[in-house]
Amino acid sequence: xxxxxxxxxxxxxxxxxxxxxxxxxxxxxxxxxxxxxxxxxxxxxxxxxxxxxxxxxxxxxxxxxxxxxxxxxxxxxxxxxxxxxxxxxxxxxxxxxxxxxxxxxxxxxxxxxxxxxxxxxxxxxxxxxxxxxxxxxxxxxxxxxxxxxxxxxxxxxxxxxxxxxxxxxxxxxxxxxxxxxxxxxxxxxxxxxxxxxxxxxxxxxxxxxxxxxxxxxxxxxxxxxxxxxxxxxxxxxxxxxxxxxxxxxxxxxxxxxxxxxxxxxxxxxxxxxxxxxxxxxxxxxxxxxxxxxxxxxxxxxxxxxxxxxxxxxxxxxxxxxxxxxxxxxxxxxxxxxxxxxxxxxxxxxxxxxxxxxxxxxxxxxxxxxxxxxxxxx
Numbered sequence: 001x002x003x004x005x006x007x008x009x010x011x012x013x014x015x016x017x018x019x020x021x022x023x024x025x026x027x028x029x030x031x032x033x034x035x036x037x038x039x040x041x042x043x044x045x046x047x048x049x050x051x052x053x054x055x056x057x058x059x060x061x062x063x064x065x066x067x068x069x070x071x072x073x074x075x076x077x078x079x080x081x082x083x084x085x086x087x088x089x090x091x092x093x094x095x096x097x098x099x100x101x102x103x104x105x106x107x108x109x110x111x112x113x114x115x116x117x118x119x120x121x122x123x124x125x126x127x128x129x130x131x132x133x134x135x136x137x138x139x140x141x142x143x144x145x146x147x148x149x150x151x152x153x154x155x156x157x158x159x160x161x162x163x164x165x166x167x168x169x170x171x172x173x174x175x176x177x178x179x180x181x182x183x184x185x186x187x188x189x190x191x192x193x194x195x196x197x198x199x200x201x202x203x204x205x206x207x208x209x210x211x212x213x214x215x216x217x218x219x220x221x222x223x224x225x226x227x228x229x230x231x232x233x234x235x236x237x238x239x240x241x242x243x244x245x246x247x248x249x250x251x252x253x254x255x256x257x258x259x260x261x262x263x264x265x266x267x268x269x270x271x272x273x274x275x276x277x278x279x280x281x282x283x284x285x286x287x288x289x290x291x292x293x294x295x296x297x298x299x300x301x302x303x304x305x306x307x308x309x310x311x312x313x314x315x316x317x318x319x320x321x322x323x324x325x326x327x328x329x330x331x332x333x334x335x336x337x338x339x340x341x342x343x344x345x346x347x348x349x350x351x352x353x354x355x356x357x358x359x360x361x362x363x364x365x366x367x368x369x370x371x372x373x374x375x376x377x
Contacts, residue, residue, distance in 0.1 A: 004344030015060045045076055045116040054080035068351050075123035086354045089127035092266040094140040095120035121145055128354050133157045133267040134288025156290045158340030159272035170278035173253040174327040182213040182317055185255035187270045189219045195261030201306035252277035257313055272338035278331040282312050290338050296330035
């Protein structure tokens with residue numbers, strides 16, 4: 001994200017992160033709440049912390065000459081921030097969605113929920129413009145927090161890849177069917193939340209249908225007691241090393257489908273990476289997954305069983321022409337939408353529009369005329 005902004009939006013000055021002491025204080029407060037009051041709190045979203053961070057960032061802003069404040073996933077930091085600069089906020093979900101998506105935030109005390117909701121409301125209405133990575137998150141801001149529709153944009157994130165395969169490489173990979181083996185790829189660090197059990201069962205369903213399916217699991221391992229000779233497990237893959245990048249590229253080119261039956265997700269970048277390799281993703285219709293049905297994969301009902309995933313794979317496996325068309329379309333989705341250059345150019349447009357709106361307001365104020373609501377952006 002930083003590199004995309006530096007390339008397309010101008011000079012970027014980082015004001016964070018804040019010191020380790022803040023993190024220790026937050027964790028101590030959360031432990032104290034659990035032990036003394038027997039309540040769970042979201043220590044990242046409290047009014048006291050928001051005011052403290054606002055003061056800190058106001059001092060840092062005073063030392064740099066900036067035109068815009070860009071606040072990625074920083075509702076706590078901007079809720080009470082006082083600045084004349086326009087503020088553009090970015091996130092992949094709202095506090096309402098966030099609370100439902102992470103196990104550590106279940107059972108929050110009523111006090112903590114009130115704090116979180118108050119901060120989210122204040123941050124969203126304080127920002128001059130808001131960018132979300134999915135229409136799912138944008139809908140929550142509009143419906144749950146009464147944010148005006150015209151104040152919200154949706155730009156999907158990009159694939160975290162320094163190099164992408166050529167069209168010829170993708171075409172060769174999608175035409176390849178070594179020994180009739182249908183290779184499924186599942187990537188996720190949380191076996192349960194990402195639906196690893198469904199991916200495993202779908203592979204077994206395919207084999208029962210007579211398709212020689214195998215499953216490669218990357219980033220986690222199935223629970224103890226679950227083993228299958230047709231499953232390959234790669235618990236850790238580091239794309240930061242040349243060897244890791246090479247292995248990553250090989251996996252995506254050698255696989256035929258990305259099976260991603262996640263139960264809860266905001267904007268998994270792995271789906272963008274699959275599109276870069278022309279690898280169709282089979283996913284459920286949940287959260288903000290960057291998969292568009294029939295364009296870079298197939299979307300199944302949110303609670304679709306493993307058999308439906310198997311049937312979706314089977315239909316494309318038995319129709320090579322349809323499979324190749326979907327693979328080519330997936331790569332076009334990457335080229336047009338889910339790459340960081342596209343995101344950076346879209347953000348530059350937002351920054352320019354917000355800056356222009358702010359200048360227009362100031363001109364009117366200097367002229368002694370009240371600014372219309374539309375002029376305030």
